[in-house]
Amino acid sequence: MEKYPHIFSPGRIGGLETKNRIKYAATETNFPFSDGFVSDREVAYMEAQAKGGAAIVTTQGAYPDKRGEGKGFRGMMAIWDDRFIPGLARIADVIKKNGALSCVQILHCGREGGVDLDYCLMPSIVPQKLSYFKPPREITKEEIKASLKDHIEAAKRAKAAGFDMIEISGIVGYLISTFISRYTNKRNDEYGGDIRNRCRLMTEVLQGIKAETGNMPVGIRLCGHELLDDRGGNTIEESIESFRIAEEAGADYVSVTIGWHESSQSVITRDVPMGYWLPVAEKVRKNVAIPVMMAFRQFTPDIPERAIAGAMIDFWEMCRPMIADPELPRKVAEKREDEIMPCIACNLCFSRLYYHQPIMCSVRPTVGREKEPEWGYYGFQKSSRKKRVAIVGGGPSGLQCGVVAAKRGHEVVLFEKNSVTGGNINLASLVDEGAVELLGPIRTLEKECRKMGVTMRLGEECAPDTIKAGAFDTAVIATGATVRQFPVAGNATFLTPSDIMAKGRKPGERVAIIGGSGAGLGVAIFLLRQGDYRITIIEESGKIGRDVNPFYLWQYVRLTKARKAVFLMNTGVERIGEGIVHLTGKGTNIVEADSVVTAVLEAEKKWRDPGIAGEVYFTGDAKRPRRFNNAIHDGYRLGMVI
Amino acid sequence: MVPRIDAELCIGCKRCIEVCPPQTIYIKDEKAIVDPEFCEECGFCAAECPVNAILIEFPSSMNT
Numbered sequence: 038m039e040k041y042p043h044i045f046s047p048g049r050i051g052g053l054e055t056k057n058r059i060k061y062a063a064t065e066t067n068f069p070f071s072d073g074f075v076s077d078r079e080v081a082y083m084e085a086q087a088k089g090g091a092a093i094v095t096t097q098g099a100y101p102d103k104r105g106e107g108k109g110f111r112g113m114m115a116i117w118d119d120r121f122i123p124g125l126a127r128i129a130d131v132i133k134k135n136g137a138l139s140c141v142q143i144l145h146c147g148r149e150g151g152v153d154l155d156y157c158l159m160p161s162i163v164p165q166k167l168s169y170f171k172p173p174r175e176i177t178k179e180e181i182k183a184s185l186k187d188h189i190e191a192a193k194r195a196k197a198a199g200f201d202m203i204e205i206s207g208i209v210g211y212l213i214s215t216f217i218s219r220y221t222n223k224r225n226d227e228y229g230g231d232i233r234n235r236c237r238l239m240t241e242v243l244q245g246i247k248a249e250t251g252n253m254p255v256g257i258r259l260c261g262h263e264l265l266d267d268r269g270g271n272t273i274e275e276s277i278e279s280f281r282i283a284e285e286a287g288a289d290y291v292s293v294t295i296g297w298h299e300s301s302q303s304v305i306t307r308d309v310p311m312g313y314w315l316p317v318a319e320k321v322r323k324n325v326a327i328p329v330m331m332a333f334r335q336f337t338p339d340i341p342e343r344a345i346a347g348a349m350i351d352f353w354e355m356c357r358p359m360i361a362d363p364e365l366p367r368k369v370a371e372k373r374e375d376e377i378m379p380c381i382a383c384n385l386c387f388s389r390l391y392y393h394q395p396i397m398c399s400v401r402p403t404v405g406r407e408k409e410p411e412w413g414y415y416g417f418q419k420s421s422r423k424k425r426v427a428i429v430g431g432g433p434s435g436l437q438c439g440v441v442a443a444k445r446g447h448e449v450v451l452f453e454k455n456s457v458t459g460g461n462i463n464l465a466s467l468v469d470e471g472a473v474e475l476l477g478p479i480r481t482l483e484k485e486c487r488k489m490g491v492t493m494r495l496g497e498e499c500a501p502d503t504i505k506a507g508a509f510d511t512a513v514i515a516t517g518a519t520v521r522q523f524p525v526a527g528n529a530t531f532l533t534p535s536d537i538m539a540k541g542r543k544p545g546e547r548v549a550i551i552g553g554s555g556a557g558l559g560v561a562i563f564l565l566r567q568g569d570y571r572i573t574i575i576e577e578s579g580k581i582g583r584d585v586n587p588f589y590l591w592q593y594v595r596l597t598k599a600r601k602a603v604f605l606m607n608t609g610v611e612r613i614g615e616g617i618v619h620l621t622g623k624g625t626n627i628v629e630a631d632s633v634v635t636a637v638l639e640a641e642k643k644w645r646d647p648g649i650a651g652e653v654y655f656t657g658d659a660k661r662p663r664r665f666n667n668a669i670h671d672g673y674r675l676g677m678v679i
Numbered sequence: 680m681v682p683r684i685d686a687e688l689c690i691g692c693k694r695c696i697e698v699c700p701p702q703t704i705y706i707k708d709e710k711a712i713v714d715p716e717f718c719e720e721c722g723f724c725a726a727e728c729p730v731n732a733i734l735i736e737f738p739s740s741m742n743t
Binding site for chain 2 (some may be wrong): 040067070071074076112113144169389392393394395397578579580582584661663664666667
């Protein structure tokens with residue numbers, strides 16, 4: 038009996054039949070070259086997506102204009118000239134060869150465009166809220182006509198490159214969405230005014246493309262809910278109307294998205310429950326007769342299965358879950374769900390785009406390296422010499438290193454002093470709602486270790502002598518970070534994050550937290566969820582949470598400030614006294630507190646004896662305290678070279 | 680891409696050091712230097728630099 042009968046039933050888009058209801062959604066990567074040509078890395082990445090088992094695989098958005106006003110990312114794919122067709126055709130080929138329908142997205146980034154220029158184009162001048170973006174210039178009517186022509190010419194090239202389908206993007210602040218939104222369209226001509234006029238550019242693009250490309254299906258991504266109510270954005274009724282107008286203009290499917298990049302509300306972070314946005318898609322589906330799709334926080338198949346069964350959507354779209362594991366659709370189909378490497382919604386991929394870097398994934402170090410044999414995406418070559426490898430510590434870094442080392446043929450023994458794996462991720466998973474998702478990759482890695490024959494010695498304290506006695510060729514120290522010891526006066530004491538979060542120690546009302554990076558902020562959030570603590574965070578640098586992803590940092594800062602937490606920046610700690618912390622720095626020189634928590638992490642100092650094994654390596658926080666992604670990537674890279 | 684620091688433009692203000700998540704930028708002779716071993720290629724330093732001395736250089740298809 039099929040567990041997910043709706044997901045794996047055939048679907049239909051225009052005249053095309055789809056083998057199931059899964060679509061890999063358009064995802065910018067920054068892998069293409071700066072001049073818009075497709076790179077080998079991009080092809081390798083897309084090939085992995087095509088092999089994963091989705092019915093439809095969408096390319097990243099390609100910008101359609103020569104001037105680059107539509108270009109929103111330095112390494113964005115281009116489709117503004119025939120010379121890009123051969124590269125685009127490589128992607129279409131690699132998708133089709135692997136049994137999926139190929140869909141190319143045409144994307145003019147509008148308000149988020151002009152990445153190489155000193156302006157961006159918009160229907161009206163509405164100042165940018167986010168500093169990454171360029172100052173807006175109002176698009177002229179001639180330029181609108183030119184852009185329409187650009188979109189149509191791009192569609193012809195898509196057809197020439199051999200794609201099965203075309204998708205237009207009109208979301209989050211991209212050109213078409215800025216016309217549709219009341220927030221950014223203040224025009225007095227026929228492209229402004231009521232929702233129908235604001236949809237004119239979209240309508241002309243869809244009609245123009247449909248007229249040129251015959252029976253090729255053309256879909257569009259639109260915003261179902263802009264979340265711009267505080268800035269005069271569209272009402273939900275207007276947004277729904279835009280989908281109806283798209284259908285009227287000939288769209289063969291619609292994809293419903295949520296929020297703009299400048300919306301001041303969480304949309305895709307872990308605090309948003311899975312499937313939270315589906316009711317918006319359902320509303321659209323009630324208003325159109327064409328297939329409706331949605332991505333957005335549907336990371337596990339039970340959510341879209343119910344949504345398709347319940348007529349909320351017709352297709353399950355995914356970006357991030359398939360960056361983390363392109364094989365996700367196949368693993369679901371083959372009842373191997375527990376082998377999926379789950380996305381943790383950390384949005385490292387996303388934030389990297391806005392800092393002009395190629396995407397990276399916390400839990401899949403092979404992103405963009407699928408065709409480089411040493412990275413082992415399609416399997417590792419066995420090491421020429423089989424080694425006995427001891428890994429000390431079963432956190433993310435140790436587990437990941439164990440998986441890779443074992444895949445390369447080494448005999449691996451992993452020691453973990455606790456009875457469960459995960460290390461400090463067990464603490465991180467308690468910080469707030471949704472943080473429990475951080476344990477997903479730990480479970481998958483542990484299972485993979487066991488499957489690969491790694492000897493798991495849990496609940497076993499391991500000392501340097503244990504390793505020495507074991508006659509190992511290689512020792513990997515993955516013991517995590519330790520808390521920095523500050524000088525303590527008299528009988529004063531302090532607590533650690535583990536004391537509070539794992540051991541249930543209750544601090545007094547006034548809590549001084551030393552260290553304002555991720556660990557210290559995490560303790561603050563944890564405590565503020567438990568009660569009305571008066572928190573002071575003491576940070577020696579001038580930046581709070583510098584190691585926290587921007588997608589989460591703003592939430593944490595907002596929450597801590599709303600609860601009246603005090604931040605003492607550029608402030609060091611001289612010593613911890615009884616009920617008091619003595620400070621160094623220009624400002625206040627003491628903080629009175631009922632409890633002091635030290636959350637400044639330091640690299641492991643034990644285990645420095647190079648004689649415990651033939652070769653000794655440090656990985657993850659034991660090497661230098663950083664974040665989850667570093668632990669995983671360190672472990673992976675180390676596993677590759679042992 | 681690991682950022683490249685243009686030493687002629689760098690004013691040694693240390694703002695990049697402040698925002699660097701793995702703390703892998705240091706000052707030598709009043710100029711910022713990235714230690715590539717711990718660089719996560721996050722790009723925060725380049726976004727923070729007040730004089731655009733930190734460059735993230737995308738390869739062009741012409742150079743390959």
